[in-house]
Amino acid sequence: MMKIDILTLFPQMFSGVLGESILKKASEKQIVKYNLVNFRDYADNKHGTVDDYPYGGGAGMVLKPQPIFDAVTDLKEKSHSTNPKVILLCPQGERYTQRKAEQLACEDHLIFICGHYEGYDERIRQYLVTDEISIGDYVLTGGELAAMVVIDSVVRLIPKVLGNNESHVNDSFSTRLLEHPHYTRPAxxxxxxxxxxxxxxxxxxxxxxxxxxxxxxxxxxxxxxxxxxxxxxxxxxxxxxxxxx
Structure with missing residues (x-):
């Protein structure tokens, strides 16, 4: 079973996506287990603060390292995987491709970090994250939507998730080509x-x-x-x- 942990300040955003269609069926078949984690719960202050002003000044707030480091450490300790992928969703990351989805589908534990505000403390990138992913050359309000895209594209590639294991073989980009046209009745x-x-x-x-x-x-x-x-x-x-x- 693949385990997918999702660190987010807005776990309710995922309820519709993970609770419907193929992603829901994958969970029901016990092929994938989703775990939504509000990393505010790991804040070490009574106000649950997870962001602060950037050193050197500038607009916006920056996510603090402590809550995210502690959350990931806790998830790793609870995991049976020796080396889970810790994935940061951000515009500066590697542009996401079908090839990357195929690689991630072979893992048994993925941890997604969904940020908000101006950005992340750089130490999160340097010392915690294994992969940085961007789903395109544009900026979203947070990493949640990007995480949903990546999770959907990965889960459908796991054996037995789709009704027909051959369904994804000829998808666009799986063959490194765009998919051919399709037709159905009437002729x-x-x-x-x-x-x-x-x-x-x-x-x-x-x-x-x-x-x-x-x-x-x-x-x-x-x-x-x-x-x-x-x-x-x-x-x-x-x-x-x-x-x-």
Missing amino acids: EFRGMKVPETLLSGNHRLIDDWREKESLRRTFLRRPDLLKELELTDKQKKWLQEFEKQ
């Missing part, structure tokens, strides 16, 4: 038809069509991804064809 809708290949029943042709359209979509929408891909001879020919069109 014709308002004059718009499903490609004949998908109706042929020939699985070899269908697989080729999907691979080609996946490559085409990546070429048109995210050509930067192709730089990281070792193309087959067949894919190189398709790319030449796209470039001529």
Whole structure:
């Protein structure tokens, strides 16, 4: 079972996300255990203060190291994992990718730290955190929404979470390409038809069509991804064809 601890000042924000759909089912199947921790409970002062003014002046407040260090230390002592990943959600972190999600899905204990205010005391980054993650080049009011995104993308990759273990194999980015187009019934809708290949029943042709359209979509929408891909001879020919069109 994977354990996911979430350090946050607003645990109520997670109730809808963790209590519905696939994330809820993963918990019910005892594949994942979620633990919401309000790190204000670890503050060493009677007012429960977790932030303070930054040294050197400036706008905003900075999260103090003590409550977060004590919370993570306590969670580690209660864990059966010898080396849990401690993940800080922040704009300065590594840009999140499907590859990173696949790596985290192999862990047995993740600890997420969701910050608020102006930022974190730098000692949290230097001496406590193992991974810093950013879900994009923009700033949110806190790390909660980013943590929800990462947790959702990781949990769905854990074996037996999805009804079909093959469901995520051809997702966008799992193959390092964007996913191919999908169609369902009816075969014709308002004059718009499903490609004949998908109706042929020939699985070899269908697989080729999907691979080609996946490559085409990546070429048109995210050509930067192709730089990281070792193309087959067949894919190189398709790319030449796209470039001529």
